[in-house]
Structure formats: structure tokens, C-alpha cells
Amino acid sequence: MSVILTAAEMRAAEQRAIDAGTPVETLMERAGIAAAEAIWRFAGPLPTLILCGPGNNGGDGYVVARELAARGVDVRVAALAEPKSGAAKAARAAWSGLVEPLAAAEGAPLLIDALFGTGLARPLDEATAAALMRLAGEAAVKVAIDLPSGVATDDGRILSPVPDYELTVTFATLKPSHLLQPAARHMGRIAVAEIGIEARSDLRRIERPRLAAPGPDDHKYTRGYAALVAGEMLGAIALAAAAAARAGAGYVRLIAPQPLPGVPSAVVQSHGLEALDDERVDAVVIGPGLGKVGKGRDRFRRAFESGRPLVIDGDALALLAGQDFPRWRETPILTPHAGEFARLFGTLVGSKVEQAREAARRSQAVIVFKGSDTVVAAPDGRAAIAPPASPWLASAGTGDVLAGIIAAMRARGLEVFEAACAGVWLHGRTGAMAGPGLIADDLLSHLREALAECR
Numbered sequence: 001m002s003v004i005l006t007a008a009e010m011r012a013a014e015q016r017a018i019d020a021g022t023p024v025e026t027l028m029e030r031a032g033i034a035a036a037e038a039i040w041r042f043a044g045p046l047p048t049l050i051l052c053g054p055g056n057n058g059g060d061g062y063v064v065a066r067e068l069a070a071r072g073v074d075v076r077v078a079a080l081a082e083p084k085s086g087a088a089k090a091a092r093a094a095w096s097g098l099v100e101p102l103a104a105a106e107g108a109p110l111l112i113d114a115l116f117g118t119g120l121a122r123p124l125d126e127a128t129a130a131a132l133m134r135l136a137g138e139a140a141v142k143v144a145i146d147l148p149s150g151v152a153t154d155d156g157r158i159l160s161p162v163p164d165y166e167l168t169v170t171f172a173t174l175k176p177s178h179l180l181q182p183a184a185r186h187m188g189r190i191a192v193a194e195i196g197i198e199a200r201s202d203l204r205r206i207e208r209p210r211l212a213a214p215g216p217d218d219h220k221y222t223r224g225y226a227a228l229v230a231g232e233m234l235g236a237i238a239l240a241a242a243a244a245a246r247a248g249a250g251y252v253r254l255i256a257p258q259p260l261p262g263v264p265s266a267v268v269q270s271h272g273l274e275a276l277d278d279e280r281v282d283a284v285v286i287g288p289g290l291g292k293v294g295k296g297r298d299r300f301r302r303a304f305e306s307g308r309p310l311v312i313d314g315d316a317l318a319l320l321a322g323q324d325f326p327r328w329r330e331t332p333i334l335t336p337h338a339g340e341f342a343r344l345f346g347t348l349v350g351s352k353v354e355q356a357r358e359a360a361r362r363s364q365a366v367i368v369f370k371g372s373d374t375v376v377a378a379p380d381g382r383a384a385i386a387p388p389a390s391p392w393l394a395s396a397g398t399g400d401v402l403a404g405i406i407a408a409m410r411a412r413g414l415e416v417f418e419a420a421c422a423g424v425w426l427h428g429r430t431g432a433m434a435g436p437g438l439i440a441d442d443l444l445s446h447l448r449e450a451l452a453e454c455r
């Protein structure tokens with residue numbers, strides 16, 4: 001599922017299910033059975049050690065132990081403490097095998113961490129953290145139930161040392177820390193098990209967009225007219241223009257003080273900013289290589305005064321920093337990386353999602369808070385987290401390509417938040433396709449393949 005629930009939202013969803021007549025014991029049974037199935041398919045019949053905590057996450061672990069043992073797996077259980085909740089006690093009572101103390105446990109080829117799941121807010125005590133890391137070091141395959149123990153649920157923080165897991169099995173929906181760094185790097189593959197809970201949230205995972213192919217009645221202007229304004233560093237805007245064209249905009253105009261070599265011939269090049277007054281322009285990119293003084297500032301003002309939907313990146317973000325945000329005629333899309341975000345909004349509290357939402361509220365713009373865990377947020381509170389992106393995207397020019405892709409999505413008529421999400425997905429997908437050692441130019445050649453996956 002694409003919906004993401006915080007710890008509080010997950011508790012509320014579980015309570016709604018309980019209030020509607022589903023006992024917590026039933027939810028635990030469903031969770032443990034689903035987790036056991038996922039683990040069986042992933043790891044097979046390896047000798048297994050399951051670490052159970054005192055809460056409902058530990059209860060899930062006892063159900064997993066029972067289910068795997070019923071399949072003939074050699075299962076041992078090590079407990080941190082006796083179960084506390086009624087459901088966890090019932091799950092423990094249904095486990096017929098021995099339960100050994102965590103501190104004295106010996107390792108096994110498959111380690112299943114069911115110590116603590118959703119809602120952890122403090123570090124593990126030193127002895128528990130040391131035992132977890134020791135046993136993880138002795139395992140060939142490590143699986144976390146719901147979330148790795150030592151990870152905060154909502155903001156990606158690491159509260160205690162965390163092993164690198166090969167699989168994480170969570171329930172009903174993803175949680176923010178499955179996708180937010182630094183926690184996300186420890187998850188391995190993530191399986192989401194359905195347990196009969198209705199998920200409600202304004203936060204979701206960015207999924208592959210559905211983009212209609214051009215129809216027989218389409219022409220270049222119905223497919224979207226994107227204009228891009230150049231400044232001092234012409235290579236940056238050339239990348240953005242090529243990306244807009246490759247991402248499906250029907251008409252791309254590059255407004256530059258001089259002709260740029262190497263730009264696709266399909267991109268129309270011109271000099272005058274009066275082209276921005278053309279009512280057919282659907283989106284304008286301003287900022288890549290713009291310059292922060294003189295003509296760059298004038299060009300930014302002219303783009304703003306055009307009233308067209310803006311994608312604001314790079315130097316244009318610097319021009320916005322330190323002043324009140326203007327009244328936009330059309331909701332713009334701002335694409336800051338962490339340094340630009342700090343200059344624009346100062347130090348904001350909370351998770352990356354909460355910071356992006358607050359930035360969107362203050363600026364009345366859609367914010368694409370870039371990084372290995374890119375977050376998109378809208379002024380109305382909607383937010384989305386991108387799947388983990390290739391670390392090879394951390395190179396010059398890739399952000400310019402992203403700006404061009406987003407402009408193409410906006411120009412083709414997608415709603416502003418959805419346009420930003422679609423652009424982020426396509427950008428990440430091309431990064432995965434380009435592979436190790438990519439440079440920004442390599443992304444362009446994979447946009448057609450990525451678009452083909454979106455039909």
C-alpha cells in the first residue's frame with residue numbers, strides 16, 4: 001500500500017479495528033501468520049532464533065515462532081522479559097517450545113528481531129543493544145518484525161545501534177522510518193502484510209505515476225509547453241531543457257542570451273523573455289545556473305511576473321532566501337536540497353516530513369525537499385516520501401534534470417503536487433536504470449524507458 005502511517009496513526013487505526021469488533025488477539029494472529037509466511041518465502045527452513053520483547057511486537061514474534069515450527073523449522077525463542085499485554089501473554093502461552101533469556105542466547109543462521117516495533121521512543125538499554133548486535137553478527141540472514149529495534153517510528157532516527165537487516169516485515173502500511181534516513185538504510189527488502197486495518201493518512205509513498213500516452217487528437221501544445229530561463233551557467237539549464245523534452249513536454253523553449261550547443265534540436269532556442277507572456281506556456285523553470293545578482297535577479301523577477309506555474313530551483317531559491325515569500329498567482333514547486341532548505345526556512349523542528357509540510361505552509365508552495373529520502377509536501381498538508389534513490393544521483397546536474405522532468409509533468413496538466421511526485425519518481429527510476437557511475441547526462445537516455453513503465 002502507498003499510505004504511510006505514523007505511530008499515532010497506526011495506534012488509531014488498530015483501535016478503530018478493535019472498536020469495530022476485531023479483537024487485538026486476532027490482529028496479532030494475522031500479523032504473526034503473515035510475517036511467518038513472508039519469512040518462509042524469503043529465507044526458507046533455516047534454523048531460527050526469534051528475539052521477543054515484552055510488548056505486542058514480542059507477541060507477534062511468538063506467533064511467528066509457532067507458525068515456523070509448524071512448518072518444520074528448528075525454532076528457538078529468546079525473550080527480553082515476560083509479556084505484558086494480554087494479547088502477548090496469550091501468544092506466549094500458545095508457543096509450546098522453550099523460552100531462553102536474551103542475554104544467554106546463542107546465535108542462529110536466521111535471526112528474527114521482534115523486540116520492539118512501532119512506537120519506540122527511547123534507546124535500548126546497553127545490555128539489550130549489545131545482545132542484539134552480537135546475535136545479528138552471528139546470523140546469516142536477519143529479519144525485523146515491523147521495524148528494527150532501535151529505530152524511531154516517525155522520523156528516521158537511530159536511537160540505538162542497529163544491524164543491517166535483509167528483510168523487514170511490517171503490517172498494514174509502511175511507517176515513515178521505513179523510507180526516511182538514516183533508518184531506511186538498515187531495512188533491507190520491505191514486505192507489507194495486510195492484517196485487515198483501514199489506513200487513513202495524508203502521507204504516502206511516491207509510487208509509479210500513471211501517465212497517458214498522447215492520443216490521436218493531441219498536438220505539441222496539448223502535450224505541454226515548458227519554458228526554461230537561462231542565466232550565467234548555461235550547462236545547467238541545458239540539462240533541464242533536455243530533460244523536459246525527454247520527459248514528454250510537447251514544446252520546450254530555452255530562453256538564453258546565446259545559442260547553447262549540445263541541446264536537442266527539438267528544443268526551441270530564443271533570446272527574449274517576452275516569450276514568457278505566451279498564454280500557451282504551461283510551466284517555467286527558473287534557477288538552474290541562473291546567477292544570484294544582476295541579470296539573474298532581473299530574470300527571476302520577470303519569470304515571477306509572468307504569472308506562469310514555476311519550478312524554482314538552484315540560484316532562484318537563493319534569491320528567495322531571507323525575504324517574505326511573494327503571493328503566487330499559481331502554486332509553484334520549489335526544489336531545495338538540505339543546504340538550500342536551511343537558507344530558505346531556517347532551522348525547523350520535527351521529522352523531514354514535518355519540516356517539509358511546515359515549509360510548504362509558510363511558502364504556499366509545493367516543496368520537493370531533495371535527498372536520498374526526498375519528501376514532497378503541499379500547503380494543504382499532503383506529503384509523500386520517495387522510495388530510496390541511487391546514491392549515484394549525488395552528483396552535479398542531477399537536480400537540474402529533476403527540475404526539467406517536473407516541469408514536463410506540470411506542463412502536461414498534472415495537479416501541482418502530483419506533478420512533483422511524478423517527476424521525483426521518474427528521476428529516481430532513471431537513476432536506477434543508469435546504474436553505478438552515472439552522471440546527469442546519463443539520466444536523459446533512460447527517460448523514455450521510465451516513461452514507458454508509466455502507461
